[in-house]
Amino acid sequence: MRRILFFNDSLSMGGTEILLVDLLNHLATKECEVSLLLPEPSDNDVLLEKVSPAVSVKYIYTDRGSHLSRKIGQNIMIFFPRFFARQKGIDESDYDMIVCFKETFFARLFSWMQLPKILWVHNIVYRRKYEINSFRDKLSVWLNKKQLKVTQRSYDRFDKVICVSDAAKNAYIGVLHDGHAPDQDIQVLYNAIDLSKVVELSKEQIIDLPQDKTTFVLITRDSPEKRTDRLISAIIRLKEEKYDFGVYILGDGMDSPAMKRELLEKNLVDVITLKGRVDNPFPYVLQSKWALCVSERESFSLALLEAMALKTPVITTDCGGPRDIVDGGKYGLLVENSSEGVYQGMKTVLDNPSLSVEYSCHLDEAVARFNYQGWLKSVYKLLSIS
Numbered sequence: 001m002r003r004i005l006f007f008n009d010s011l012s013m014g015g016t017e018i019l020l021v022d023l024l025n026h027l028a029t030k031e032c033e034v035s036l037l038l039p040e041p042s043d044n045d046v047l048l049e050k051v052s053p054a055v056s057v058k059y060i061y062t063d064r065g066s067h068l069s070r071k072i073g074q075n076i077m078i079f080f081p082r083f084f085a086r087q088k089g090i091d092e093s094d095y096d097m098i099v100c101f102k103e104t105f106f107a108r109l110f111s112w113m114q115l116p117k118i119l120w121v122h123n124i125v126y127r128r129k130y131e132i133n134s135f136r137d138k139l140s141v142w143l144n145k146k147q148l149k150v151t152q153r154s155y156d157r158f159d160k161v162i163c164v165s166d167a168a169k170n171a172y173i174g175v176l177h178d179g180h181a182p183d184q185d186i187q188v189l190y191n192a193i194d195l196s197k198v199v200e201l202s203k204e205q206i207i208d209l210p211q212d213k214t215t216f217v218l219i220t221r222d223s224p225e226k227r228t229d230r231l232i233s234a235i236i237r238l239k240e241e242k243y244d245f246g247v248y249i250l251g252d253g254m255d256s257p258a259m260k261r262e263l264l265e266k267n268l269v270d271v272i273t274l275k276g277r278v279d280n281p282f283p284y285v286l287q288s289k290w291a292l293c294v295s296e297r298e299s300f301s302l303a304l305l306e307a308m309a310l311k312t313p314v315i316t317t318d319c320g321g322p323r324d325i326v327d328g329g330k331y332g333l334l335v336e337n338s339s340e341g342v343y344q345g346m347k348t349v350l351d352n353p354s355l356s357v358e359y360s361c362h363l364d365e366a367v368a369r370f371n372y373q374g375w376l377k378s379v380y381k382l383l384s385i386s
Contacts, residue, residue, distance in 0.1 A: 002032040004383060005095045009104050011038065011045040013252055013277055014221065015302030016122045019191055020101050021047050026376060028054035030385055035095070039106065040064060044252075046277075060088050060106075078108050078150055085109060097383065103155065111154035118382060119158040124297040124320045125171045152176050160382065161186045165321035168299040189382075190324065191300045192375035195367065198309045202282035209287040214245045214350055217288035217312075219281050219303040220295075222253025230294045230317075232262070234343035235271055243350050248284055250275045286310045289356050290349055294342050295319045308332070309367045313359035315345040331366035332359060 006024065011017050027034045036051065040061040051057065061073070077084040085091075092098075092113040099118045100107045103125070110117055132138050155161065155176065161184060163169035169188050173181050209215050220226045228249065235247060253259075255276030263269050278284070285291055291307030293316035300321035304314050308325070314332040316322040318341070326332035333349065335341035349355050380386070 002383070002385060003035070003094065003096045004032055004099060005035045005037055005097070006099045006101055007037045007106060007110065008101045009039055009106060010042065011047040011051070012042075013046055015191070015300070016102060017047050019302065021050050022194065023376075023379060024055050025050075025052045027383075027385070028052040030380075032383075032385055037090075046279075060090075060109075074105065078105060081109050081112055081154075085113075099383070100158070105151050107158070108151045108154045111157040117158045118160045118162060119155055121161060121163045121168050121172050121299070123299050124168060125175045126297065127175055156182055156184060159185060162382070163188050164191050164300040165324050167320035167323065171299075171320070189375070189378055190370055191302055191305070192370040192372040193302060193305055193309060193367075194372045195309050198282055198306050201280050202286040202310050204280050204283050206283040206287075209248070209284065210246060214290070214353070215248065215288045216245065216290045216292050216315075216346065217248045217250065217281075217284050217307075218292040218294065219285070220249065220251040220254065222251075222256065225295055225297045227294050227296045228254075230339040230342045231292065232266065232268070232272075233339045234346055235268060236266060237343050238346060238350065239268070239271055241347075243347075245271065245346075245350060247272045248275060248288065249273070250278045250281045250284060252277050282306065282310060285312050288312055290315055290346075292342075292346075293317060293319070293322050295322075296337065298322050301325060304332070305367065305370055308363045311360050311363050313356050313363070315342075315349065317341055325366075325370075327366070331362055 004027070006020065008017065008020055011021065024034055024036060034054070035056040035058060037058050037060065038045065040059050048057070090109070092115055095115060097116045098110045098113060099120070100110055101120045103119060103121050103123060107119060161172065163172055163186065166188055169186060172186065173179060218231060220228060231247070238245065249272060255274040259274055263272055263274070285307050291304065291312050291314045293301050293304050293314065295317060296319055298319045298321050301316070304316055304322055304325050307314050308331065314326065316326060316332060316334060317337045318334050319337050323334060326334050328334065333345050335345035
């Protein structure tokens with residue numbers, strides 16, 4: 001029986017994590033022994049309850065520990081991975097294959113192991129920019145650069161690198177290898193969704209969204225690259241221009257006190273509805289006229305694909321993977337990767353209500369390119385599972 005260890009840095013609510021849980025549950029029905037390794041137990045791992053009992057869940061750290069002890073542990077892992085693995089009881093002889101399902105510092109932990117290894121790249125790799133205001137900052141930046149260099153070089157030791165979009169692959173090669181493809185099997189495998197599951201979940205009853213005006217929905221999380229500030233800026237301008245519309249923002253951290261305070265200060269509570277984390281966002285997506293992606297960087301965006309599966313047309317910034325999803329603008333409104341782009345995109349569809357029908361007509365064709373069964377078949381082949 002094939003023994004496969006998957007690692008991911010969390011099981012919080014996110015596109016990568018949902019995809020992983022579905023994959024683990026499918027693998028649990030196959031002739032293989034599947035284990036999931038997470039950094040530590042966390043209340044944020046809300047998807048853990050959806051993982052099949054047949055999947056063995058393990059942790060690197062059994063308790064959180066102090067901030068200092070975690071920092072020391074991280075550096076030991078990065079610079080002395082063999083020693084760290086032994087200390088944590090992670091033995092390569094227990095497995096036949098390792099899948100690091102996200103490119104993180106933790107990839108270093110597995111890079112030295114002499115067994116088949118797959119690294120999934122779910123993000124747009126980019127060069128960090130640092131602000132240095134003190135000697136302490138300078139020391140911290142020096143250490144962080146060393147950590148990144150060692151970790152990113154360890155990616156080269158994986159047998160296969162699976163990028164979720166052409167943009168993710170181009171960034172991986174461009175940033176980490178100065179545009180020169182390494183001697184490594186680097187493939188593009190678009191993410192996919194179980195269409196039937198999304199459609200079924202969208203039938204859940206919620207309080208109906210207003211149908212007498214255009215409604216937009218954004219599914220996101222509190223992370224700098226998601227750039228919800230762009231959406232806020234666009235909404236302020238559109239409200240000043242007397243457009244009548246509504247925006248629903250769903251996701252972790254999206255109903256924080258700071259967000260609520262910002263809406264009050266900017267007089268936007270009559271336009272924006274904050275929902276925070278919602279276990280089932282699909283009824284909101286189904287009832288909205290448009291789904292949004294306003295990010296600065298996205299390697300893929302399952303949220304866009306899910307919206308399209310529900311025949312809700314999309315507006316997205318040209319921020320990486322979403323360009324592939326909408327096929328350069330054929331299947332959705334592709335706008336400049338900026339606050340101005342978000343504003344112009346929303347203004348365009350508010351001025352032209354018929355655009356929602358026009359884009360909706362081709363969404364079945366768009367989604368068919370990301371067939372879930374086809375994706376599973378490709379993954380099984382990567383894992384050598386029949």
